Amino acid sequence: MEIQSNMLTLADGNQMPQEGFVLYKVDDQETMNNAVRAAYEDGYRLFDTAQLYGNEAEVGQAFKDLNISRENIFVTTKVSEANQGYQSAISVKESLKKLQMDYVDLLLVHWPIQRAFFDTWRAFEELKKEGLAKSIGVSNFQIIHLQYLATKANEMPVVNQVELHPRLTQKPLLKYDEEHHIVTQAWSPLGRGAVLNILELETIAEKHGKSTAQIILRWHLQNGVSFIPKSVHPERIQQNADIYDFSLSPEEMKTIDSLNQYARTGREPELTYEYNHQY
Ligand code: A2P
Numbered sequence: 533m534e535i536q537s538n539m540l541t542l543a544d545g546n547q548m549p550q551e552g553f554v555l556y557k558v559d560d561q562e563t564m565n566n567a568v569r570a571a572y573e574d575g576y577r578l579f580d581t582a583q584l585y586g587n588e589a590e591v592g593q594a595f596k597d598l599n600i601s602r603e604n605i606f607v608t609t610k611v612s613e614a615n616q617g618y619q620s621a622i623s624v625k626e627s628l629k630k631l632q633m634d635y636v637d638l639l640l641v642h643w644p645i646q647r648a649f650f651d652t653w654r655a656f657e658e659l660k661k662e663g664l665a666k667s668i669g670v671s672n673f674q675i676i677h678l679q680y681l682a683t684k685a686n687e688m689p690v691v692n693q694v695e696l697h698p699r700l701t702q703k704p705l706l707k708y709d710e711e712h713h714i715v716t717q718a719w720s721p722l723g724r725g726a727v728l729n730i731l732e733l734e735t736i737a738e739k740h741g742k743s744t745a746q747i748i749l750r751w752h753l754q755n756g757v758s759f760i761p762k763s764v765h766p767e768r769i770q771q772n773a774d775i776y777d778f779s780l781s782p783e784e785m786k787t788i789d790s791l792n793q794y795a796r797t798g799r800e801p802e803l804t805y806e807y808n809h810q811y
Pocket of ligand 1: 721724
């Protein structure tokens with residue numbers, strides 16, 4: 533069974549698969565090779581890593597071993613907080629060396645931090661001009677960060693990757709992103725596995741003969757957001773790609789929307805006095 537991931541057109545004209553595969557907490561080379569091979573064979577084409585994950589070299593090696601052409605995959609990496617500022621550019625060149633690639637398809641600012649907020653983005657705009665990143669975006673930005681960035685950016689992010697799952701539905705942010713032609717991408721689309729045993733989801737899953745993980749991913753799909761589930765188990769990797777042969781009714785979508793509890797599994801993005809003070 534091969535995934536039939538939709539392609540999304542980004543505001544810069546580039547295309548990005550809607551469903552991807554995150555290589556978070558996949559460290560040793562053998563686990564990496566197995567996960568990458570299983571995901572590729574199941575049809576995943578978007579692969580997401582980060583400087584912070586400490587595994588860009590293993591990701592690069594896994595793709596080298598797989599021996600596929602670069603144009604067949606869409607690779608994202610993220611600049612860590614420690615590397616933000618003008619040195620972003622140096623760190624991205626190091627990332628590319630580790631990845632054994634000439635460019636990344638998508639480069640993200642991993643977290644908004646006030647120190648280096650605009651310097652980082654200037655560096656990203658330059659990296660895009662140089663062709664080292666085909667598209668540039670951000671991660672963990674809230675509306676206020678995007679508004680603040682808009683005051684000085686020459687071009688705006690085309691993707692905002694944030695924590696998003698049935699216990700953290702982020703509706704106002706999704707609306708803002710959509711209105712500003714920014715694709716929202718869900719990290720931890722399954723709430724790190726913590727939302728899989730919710731009764732309402734189990735009821736919907738039973739009705740469709742699917743797992744709760746598949747129901748949640750289908751909800752993301754129908755919401756039009758991009759999503760990058762994580763698994764190191766081949767049967768789950770395959771299961772998470774098998775969500776294209778059924779659909780959720782408007783009532784089922786509403787039921788899942790209503791599970792929101794503003795519950796983060798990760799930390800709250802920093803909201804400083806200065807950001808607020810600008811407005
Ligand atoms: P594992 O890697 O052991 O398969 P998220 O993508 O929200 O961060 O969630 C990832 C977590 O959910 C991981 O712990 C992963 O475990 C688990 N997981 C991923 N896919 C499935 C699935 N289809 N069924 C059950 N658990 C899953």
